[in-house]
Amino acid sequence: MEAEKPDVILAREIKDKLRKKMGPIFERYDLNVEELIRPLQWRPLVLIIGNYSSGKSTFINELLGTQIQRTGQAPTDDSFTILTAPAPGEKEGEVPGATVVNDESLPFESLRKFGDALISHLVLKRINSPILQDLALVDTPGMLDSVTEKDRGYDYLGVVGELARMADLVILMFDPHKAGTIKETYKAIRATLPEAAGEDRVIYVLNRIDECENIADLVRSYGTLCWNLSQMTGRKDIPRIYLTFSPSAGKKVPAGFEIWLSEREELKKNVSKAPQLRLNHILQEVDRVLRELLLKAEALKSFQEAFKKKFWTVFKTTTLIGILAFFFTDVLMKLIFNYPQTPFISALLNGHITFENLLWPIVGILAVFGLSSLYVQRILFPNHVKYCIENPDKLVVLDTDYLRDIWERVRGNVIELLSKQARKQLWISHKKNIQKIKEFLKQDLARFYEKVRTGWS
Ligand SMILES: Nc1nc2c(ncn2[C@@H]2O[C@H](COP(=O)(O)OP(=O)(O)OP(=O)(O)O)[C@@H](O)[C@H]2O)c(=O)[nH]1
Ligand SMILES: [Mg+2]
Structure with a gap:
């Protein structure tokens, strides 16, 4: 039998202690300790959100090494897609939203409250891929302008916020064309990550930088994004922003942009480290709830x-x-x-x-x-x-x-x-x-x- 990983052992220890010591107290105040424990039962979650066509699905395909998610210049995804590897005994394939929110072994029950319009835009895909053995990725419909948002039929920002609360790592992706329109996207996660502590779970990415005409153009886009971010976060410091592009999606790497190829690799490495962030995230969550x-x-x-x-x-x-x-x-x-x-x-x-x-x-x-x-x-x-x-x-x-x-x-x-x-x-x-x-x-x-x-x- 495979030896248990230290994080699995520790997660169980946290779970047992919480149940034993805090369970009865939670009950006294009409709370359920199981709700706090539930995320511990499943895999680490990496949420990828951002403007439409910023390259979220392309990045996911790159991580998985296959063309699983559809990509395209116009707004492409209109569904939330959870991607993970099948557990022992499970087969590859798609699980519809209604099952996803009702399956007690999955942690997505809290999405049920967003109604049928969301459920029909939710799917879980089981795919054999090395990176998905230890975590789940969530591809999301890109953020449109706020007027069109109203036509979705469900509370898009609410769903994003709920997923951000559950996620161990949130990747917020922008592209140079829309570096100035990040307000709505940011608002969604800001509402759910109010404490400073939550901020270290968010990674900011300015993607598709190969489409900048030259370095001066890139610097302008970067500046715009920084300015907007500081407006949103209220932080005096600028968080690190990864500057990346997909080497395969673009036509060619513009001269001078080779140095940023390594940021893409670093970003990918960070995704695979999500399981390590997870225990910290769970402890922060326990801390907050307590x-x-x-x-x-x-x-x-x-x-x-x-x-x-x-x-x-x-x-x-x-x-x-x-x-x-x-x-x-x-x-x-x-x-x-x-x-x-x-x-x-x-x-x-x-x-x-x-x-x-x-x-x-x-x-x-x-x-x-x-x-x-x-x-x-x-x-x-x-x-x-x-x-x-x-x-x-x-x-x-x-x-x-x-x-x-x-x-x-x-x-x-x-x-x-x-x-x-x-x-x-x-x-x-x-x-x-x-x-x-x-x-x-x-x-x-x-x-x-x-x-x-x-x-x-
Ligand atoms: N030049 C260039 N094109 C890219 C890059 N990343 C993605 N693309 C292209 O941009 C388009 C949009 O990419 P997607 O991956 O579909 O974007 P998305 O964020 O998933 O979009 P939605 O699902 O609509 O929200 C596709 O045509 C990609 O081929 C990049 O780094 N550079
Ligand atoms: Mg997409």
């Missing part, structure tokens, strides 16, 4: 504690009034109705207490606690829930941009939990859960990061 959960638990904890505080004030007042009611209900009654004959206090002083003497004090104290409990349930608690739903930001302390970003993502969910299951939140031990999540982040996750770092260096 930090979201942490903030959620903290918000719910302050909801719980603020209510406890209000409850105690009411409880203390109720007890005080209850004691007064115990001793003075019948005194009051005697003053008004001249009944009962002997109030409890007189009986107590006489040293002769009967059941009758106790009846009214008990009724008094029960009435006070009954009213108070009604007040808590009907007024105090609903008002507290309402206040927290209307002012969710008061539940958390957001002292960094990072936390503000996370809060942006979980805020709606906290409001939903409070609207639907506020009572349940009172009985959850948020404090303990917070402690456990923090421990996992600090110990287990840090150890995994270390392992990935040292394991691959």
